[in-house]
Amino acid sequence: MELNEITITRAIIERFSKKFLDHTEVDVAIVGGGPAGLVAAYFLAGAGKKVAIFERKLSVGGGMWGGGMMFNEIVVQKEAKEILDLFGIRTEAYQTDYYTADAVEAVSTICSCAMKAGAKVFNCMSVEDVMIREGRVTGLVITWSPVEMARLHVDPMTIGARHIIDATGHDTEVLAVIERKADIRLYTETGKRIGERSMWADRAERLTIENTREICPGVYVAGMAANAAFGGPRMGPIFGGMLLSGRKVAELIIAAG
Numbered sequence: 001m002e003l004n005e006i007t008i009t010r011a012i013i014e015r016f017s018k019k020f021l022d023h024t025e026v027d028v029a030i031v032g033g034g035p036a037g038l039v040a041a042y043f044l045a046g047a048g049k050k051v052a053i054f055e056r057k058l059s060v061g062g063g064m065w066g067g068g069m070m071f072n073e074i075v076v077q078k079e080a081k082e083i084l085d086l087f088g089i090r091t092e093a094y095q096t097d098y099y100t101a102d103a104v105e106a107v108s109t110i111c112s113c114a115m116k117a118g119a120k121v122f123n124c125m126s127v128e129d130v131m132i133r134e135g136r137v138t139g140l141v142i143t144w145s146p147v148e149m150a151r152l153h154v155d156p157m158t159i160g161a162r163h164i165i166d167a168t169g170h171d172t173e174v175l176a177v178i179e180r181k182a183d184i185r186l187y188t189e190t191g192k193r194i195g196e197r198s199m200w201a202d203r204a205e206r207l208t209i210e211n212t213r214e215i216c217p218g219v220y221v222a223g224m225a226a227n228a229a230f231g232g233p234r235m236g237p238i239f240g241g242m243l244l245s246g247r248k249v250a251e252l253i254i255a256a257g
């Protein structure tokens with residue numbers, strides 16, 4: 001059979017369009033495909049939720065690929081090792097209660113498990129705004145990342161979501177736009193994002209879990225974004241908190257229905 005370029009083009013357009021159309025309304029829209037977002041997607045999709053991840057970059061994985069300072073190994077503490085075990089990611093003990101894993105194996109495996117559980121990733125798409133109805137965030141306003149990067153004057157489009165997770169890491173981009181544009185008070189002490197504090201791994205890892213919760217009607221916050229929103233410190237290249245946060249946010253949303 002002679003391959004036909006036009007058939008290849010049509011296959012891509014038709015299949016992508018179907019996938020995108022199927023996800024114009026979802027149970028959970030996750031903004032950011034870093035470790036917290038991917039783990040949340042895995043558990044939510046596994047529980048039967050329709051899940052879409054919107055990721056600005058070409059690849060998911062966020063800050064995990066580069067381990068610490070581009071040394072591509074990650075560290076997790078004992079409590080989080082069970083999540084790596086669940087995904088079948090190999091770990092090696094390093095002193096009592098510290099484990100290491102290959103960062104590339106970790107990202108690629110978590111992503112693969114989330115996809116196989118049924119989550120869909122829309123990469124190269126950036127969330128630039130939200131849709132609000134009666135004080136609740138009900139959707140995301142998205143555009144192609146190259147449109148954003150080139151600052152092209154092109155209108156974005158909107159998808160509907162029953163629940164949204166801001167898993168955008170240090171920048172808390174969904175919350176930033178809510179704070180800037182909406183009359184919605186966040187469930188923080190000040191009603192606004194408090195902002196991330198300097199490095200304190202032990203405290204940050206514990207707070208990441210505590211701070212993983214609903215932050216305003218329709219929006220949950222997970223991963224580093226949770227600490228940045230509630231004023232917790234950063235933790236550097238220990239990733240257990242991100243994994244546990246992803247699982248916790250999924251459990252909260254599953255319980256909320």
Ligand code: 48F
Nearest residue numbers: 032034035036055056062063126127168169173223224236
């Ligand atoms: O930063 P990121 O990995 O967030 P995380 O899952 O994990 C944090 C750790 O990597 C690391 C840490 C703290 O020291 O342990 O920093 O909380 O992944 C966030 C992802 O969100 C994407 C961004 O490209 C990245 O892949 N992202 C950010 N803003 C947007 C976005 C946006 N507006 N639209 C779409 N994607």
